[in-house]
Amino acid sequence: MSVFVDIAPEQSQLDPPAASPRARWGGRFSRAVLPLLSLAVFFGLWQLAAVSGIWNQTFVPYPASVWRAFLDVSTTHDGVRGYGGYLLVEHLYMTLRRVLAGVVIGVVLGVLLGLVMGSIAWVRSVLEPWLTFLRALPPLAYFFLLVIWLGIDEAPKITLLALAALPPAAVATTAAVLATPVALTEAARALGASRGEVIRDVVVPSALPETFTGIRLAVGMAYSSVVAAELFNGIPGVGGLVKDASNYNNTPVVLVGIFAIGISGLIIDGLLRTIERRAVPWRGKI
Template sequence: MSVFVDVAPPDATRPPGGTRFPGWLARVALPLLSLLVFFTVWQLAAASGIWNQTFVPYPSTVWRAFIDVSTTHDGVRGYAGYLLWEHLYMTLRRVFAGVVIGVAGGLALGLLMGSIPWVRSVLEPWLTFLRALPPLAYFFLLVIWLGIDEAPKVTLLALAALPPAAVATTAAVVAVPVSLVEAARALGASRRDALRDIVIPSALPETFTGIRLADGMAYSSVVAAELFNGVPGIGGLVKDASNYNNTPVVLVGIFAIGISGLVIDGLLRAVERRTVPWRGKA
């Protein structure tokens, strides 16, 4: 009995490397296309005359505002005496400090809550309570307690970053298969060894997701954190410009926060790929 296997010839229209071109298309060409569509729609909306230029300025107007904020012109240095990169540097410094403190506390709490059930029962409602609060709800209290310098800003960002990191780490630790831990203990591993060699590696993928969420929460709170004495700072720039209906400068600040956030998230993704190469493979 003969078995014939019909092997289709290679598709001549497929580019070398199989799916490389579609992958490249999805990663580069499609985002660029979406960006082009966004600016086209924005230009058309501004040119339509439906909205006042105060509300929807032309993209070229925002670009000129970006140049003005980034340079010294007519004797004026940037915005409020600081260049755009100086505003962004101060904001990133505050975000970095807040995220480091919040994530460190969140990881410690997550490991503790995931490993000890009664600790999780005690602390989980408080974390949920804190996570549900908008930053402005307690920022004014922080200002009363800590003043208007850097302390309340960094504290606010840390409190915004802590719950996502803690919740993600707790869920990741709880999800570690008990059989793996018990097998390690049966082979003579101590509790510390099981935590180091089994629990933490298994929890790392979800923990990185929590770190990225924590960074996003800190970024979403940065304008609130810089409401008082926020210049230099992107949040302070946005608040001050909004007081004078300076929409182009407000949009420059928004774009600065968003683009820097994309860059930082990309860096976190790169670190995650190097630190947790087994994610999705085991």
């Protein structure tokens, strides 16, 4: 005689209660409305600061002035094509292309370096101080050296962005590898897995969530360095546009460039979050 025990009801008691339709709609409403509300407050305070007259238009231009600058930079007007002969979308394309090349190089090298540093203690002891040293350096500290070595074309720009992206990816990956649960690696070894198989089947999946965090930080570091990367021969490029406009105290165009960098950065970070959710569905479950 067999005995069957149904434990499904007991398990269901441990599951969190399902959210009601009203709560779900409330959450979606908050996520949609609160960002728009904060944006409206920001522009309202900006308009009040401009109208107050405390600062002149060079320091705090009207939002309408920035909007007109955006239209001017984005179109051909009075025989002038955008800014410096390039439309805003072309400036943004060149900047994104440089950032993508630098981030890919920096992230690939950083992740590989992090895997090695996390797996081999003596390599970590040798390289960790150099990564810390590189992380502490502001981009301008070594950009001029890169210009001397590599010229003023694309090579120093991409190299700078790669050097900015490498340390966050390497540090995050190293920490993630070191945080791999010992029980999982010991279980894999007990089942006969080789060192390579343990790294491939246990360490890498366990490290992926933190590695994605490092990749997002690497992209942010590259973006924060893009203006420095485009100091020389940066047009077309949003960083070059910002730098050139600042030489003439053209604050509206500077703000257009800043908004272009920031908004494109938000979009890219959102794409990375989406990729992370699909590539690492087990995040928080190991």
